[in-house]
Amino acid sequence: MAEIRVNATGELKLYDSDDSNYVSFKSAGTVSSNVAWVLPSADGSSGQMLSTDGSGTLSWATASSADPSSADGDSLGTASAEWSDLYLADAGVIYFGNDQDITLTHVPDTGLILGGTTPTLTIGDAGAEDTKIQFDGNAQDFYIGLDDSGDEFQIGRGSTLGAGREFSIGASGPVFNEDSDTHDFRIETDDQTHAFFIHGANDEVSLNESASDTDPGGLCINHGSNDAASITLKNSDVAHGVTDQTETDSYAFIGKNAAANGGLLFMSFSEGDNCHTHEAFATSSNTTQNGSGGGPFKMNGRKKSGTGATAFGSGDNVFLVQNNGQTDFIVDGNGDIFYDGSASAYDSYDDAQLVRAFDIAKSTPGTIIQSKWDDFVQYKYDDLREAGILGNQTKEDDEKGIIPFTCVTKLQKLHNGAIWQQYEKHNQLLEAVYDLATIAVGEEKANAILDKHEVKRLQ
Numbered sequence: 001m002a003e004i005r006v007n008a009t010g011e012l013k014l015y016d017s018d019d020s021n022y023v024s025f026k027s028a029g030t031v032s033s034n035v036a037w038v039l040p041s042a043d044g045s046s047g048q049m050l051s052t053d054g055s056g057t058l059s060w061a062t063a064s065s066a067d068p069s070s071a072d073g074d075s076l077g078t079a080s081a082e083w084s085d086l087y088l089a090d091a092g093v094i095y096f097g098n099d100q101d102i103t104l105t106h107v108p109d110t111g112l113i114l115g116g117t118t119p120t121l122t123i124g125d126a127g128a129e130d131t132k133i134q135f136d137g138n139a140q141d142f143y144i145g146l147d148d149s150g151d152e153f154q155i156g157r158g159s160t161l162g163a164g165r166e167f168s169i170g171a172s173g174p175v176f177n178e179d180s181d182t183h184d185f186r187i188e189t190d191d192q193t194h195a196f197f198i199h200g201a202n203d204e205v206s207l208n209e210s211a212s213d214t215d216p217g218g219l220c221i222n223h224g225s226n227d228a229a230s231i232t233l234k235n236s237d238v239a240h241g242v243t244d245q246t247e248t249d250s251y252a253f254i255g256k257n258a259a260a261n262g263g264l265l266f267m268s269f270s271e272g273d274n275c276h277t278h279e280a281f282a283t284s285s286n287t288t289q290n291g292s293g294g295g296p297f298k299m300n301g302r303k304k305s306g307t308g309a310t311a312f313g314s315g316d317n318v319f320l321v322q323n324n325g326q327t328d329f330i331v332d333g334n335g336d337i338f339y340d341g342s343a344s345a346y347d348s349y350d351d352a353q354l355v356r357a358f359d360i361a362k363s364t365p366g367t368i369i370q371s372k373w374d375d376f377v378q379y380k381y382d383d384l385r386e387a388g389i390l391g392n393q394t395k396e397d398d399e400k401g402i403i404p405f406t407c408v409t410k411l412q413k414l415h416n417g418a419i420w421q422q423y424e425k426h427n428q429l430l431e432a433v434y435d436l437a438t439i440a441v442g443e444e445k446a447n448a449i450l451d452k453h454e455v456k457r458l459q
Contacts, residue, residue: 071098130161229253240269301333339409346387351418353377358384358411362403389414427458 006012011024037056044060051061068074077083096102102116114121124131132145145154145161152170154161168175176185186197194210202217209222223230231254238251246253257263268276280296301318302309312318314334321329330338357379360368384390389411391404437446
């Protein structure tokens with residue numbers, strides 16, 4: 001038998017062992033020319049396939065790789081024949097570049113990493129319109145984008161650039177919430193929904209406060225129930241060492257004065273003797289010297305009255321000066337001044353002469369008209385300083401002729417003593433004159449003279 005012929009696209013069927021199923025070969029419906037395939041003479045290796053030489057001779061061949069024949073030598077799909085989907089296993093990597101300098105790596109169950117030496121992701125090009133990355137949420141869309149002019153970077157809500165933007169950076173700098181929302185900028189923490197926010201409509205900046213006072217507005221700091229400082233100022237040059245009060249590099253803090261009642265406490269710390277300086281610069285002056293007078297420094301105490309304020313009473317303490325918690329000086333609501341009065345009296349001095357010595361020492365030469373009685377003034381500059389009426393100063397200031405400041409409380413003591421000494425001398429002189437009068441005109445006439453002049457003797 002030279003050949004087996006199957007006519008009219010009939011099949012060559014090969015049945016299985018029980019003749020229930022088969023495999024078959026059949027010709028195409030129309031064959032343009034006769035083709036005879038010559039099978040190889042032996043079996044090939046595992047995984048090989050039959051390959052034709054184009055002339056009907058079949059042989060076993062290894063399947064060729066999908067790799068291109070050279071760098072940048074082929075495309076995966078074409079413009080009209082695209083692949084549908086690409087599946088990569090966990091931790092799969094896509095390499096870009098001839099030297100694989102940029103990678104896109106899958107992190108299982110997490111996301112993707114754009115890696116490489118200096119990886120850069122560019123969305124759009126120089127001629128692109130608005131470009132953005134859109135995040136679709138359940139109730140609201142968010143975006144990150146660049147407007148079509150390329151002048152403004154935006155982060156916002158919605159699906160269109162410019163609408164509902166929360167943050168943008170343009171030619172004039174960063175802008176937070178240029179939309180119409182109440183709060184222009186807000187930062188949240190785990191504990192506070194308003195750890196920091198700016199309310200532009202009311203000119204407010206707040207820390208830990210969602211409803212800052214609209215009057216006066218400005219900066220509002222809410223430090224909750226904390227009794228420590230609300231504002232602390234530090235400097236690395238400072239090391240005062242008063243660490244029972246604050247850290248050694250803290251030179252000032254502002255906080256609550258009383259734990260339960262509030263009030264303002266301002267404390268400053270220094271390594272030297274100059275600790276607190278308050279300077280006030282005014283552009284005009286005021287010469288009115290009554291209850292409506294003004295000046296660069298004011299201290300105004302007010303007492304609660306309902307929801308408003310009223311004046312303190314005439315006997316109420318308004319202003320106090322303390323030394324380590326001990327009150328030494330008080331001004332009351334009537335303007336009267338009180339101090340501890342602990343300065344010693346000047347009984348060992350002739351107070352009138354000490355007063356005159358003070359006037360001479362503190363006056364500009366030539367302004368005091370002296371009389372012959374000034375020759376009897378026994379006190380000088382050193383006596384005034386020894387008595388504490390003139391303050392201490394350095395030896396260099398003494399040599400320059402600088403007169404120290406006056407201790408007002410000691411001067412008041414001196415004046416009180418001088419008045420009392422003059423009172424004593426007046427009564428001594430009165431008794432001497434009375435004795436002379438009784439000798440000259442008799443006691444009865446001497447008493448009549450005193451009554452005439454309404455003079456009372458101390459008896």
